[in-house]
Amino acid sequence: MSAPKIIVQIAIAGAQIFGKAFIAAGRQAIQNAKHRPEGGIGGADIAGIRNATSGSITDKLTLQHRMTLDEARLILNVKKEEPMEKILQHYEHLFKANSPPKPKQTESVKPRASARQSTPIHSHYLQSKVVRAKERLEAEMKALSETPEASQTTAPPPSSGSTTPPPSS
Template sequence: MSAPKIIVQIAIAGAQILGKAFLAAGRQALANAKHTPDSVIGGDVAGLRSATSGSITDKLTREHRMTLDEARLILNVKKDDPAERISQHYHHLFKANSPPAADAKAAKPKPGTRPHAQSIYSHYLQSKVVRARERIEAELKAASGPASEASQTTTTPPPPSSSSSAPPPENGKSS
């Protein structure tokens, strides 16, 4: 065999190998594009896909987009904890993730002292705490029975306002 003929055969074999590799990669990319994992947004959030039995608990899970176990984990309460303990944990976590008070920002450290660590707060965590409390309250309300739901027309009170908001105007006058 001559040298040019060998070079051409090597080039053809290399092109075949490269073509097969690109074809396999394309097929895999197409398969990956068609597959949607559960962790993607809109996937099985909080067990929603498995909550299909039509029970009240599954309905509440779909409504609040949070399972009862997840709500208990967020508020750090157990299944048999009383409502008072749940409320205590809720208020503590809500305040811990609230922005600092306006007067605390104005206070400056004295010369020669170290300033305190800056407060860290999270609106996201605060909203998760509120949603967890709402989910547990909805479960307790559903467990108390449908007859008592019809007689109770009160709504869940809003979360306590953070101390950084302005106080309401006095004597009904607005500024």
């Protein structure tokens, strides 16, 4: 065999391998584009929402607010046992920290052009997460405050005796 013939055969084999790999990658890309996970909101397991299936009040609130209680606490940097006043303090601080800056009033003296002024960074996304976290914690506290009253009015307290009625003679 001559050298040019071998080089041509290697090039053809390489092109065939490359072509097959390219076709397989295209097929996989089409499958990935068509795939939709079942049961999730928006296709992904956002904040553990897929696990909220027990039907409890907390799970209903998780599905409604699309945020778990733990995620809300992490966003606002509060602990489980902290009172609502502390939660509101954290909320107000984070809300203000992510708010856009107030427009400044015009000044008669202009600053020097060489002096760099830093503009505060704000994020509408983070601000909305802070608001949603506060709403989730408020909804949980409201639901927990309503639950004991509802269980006391609808169901009688269990008796401490046996479950069978006394015999009547």
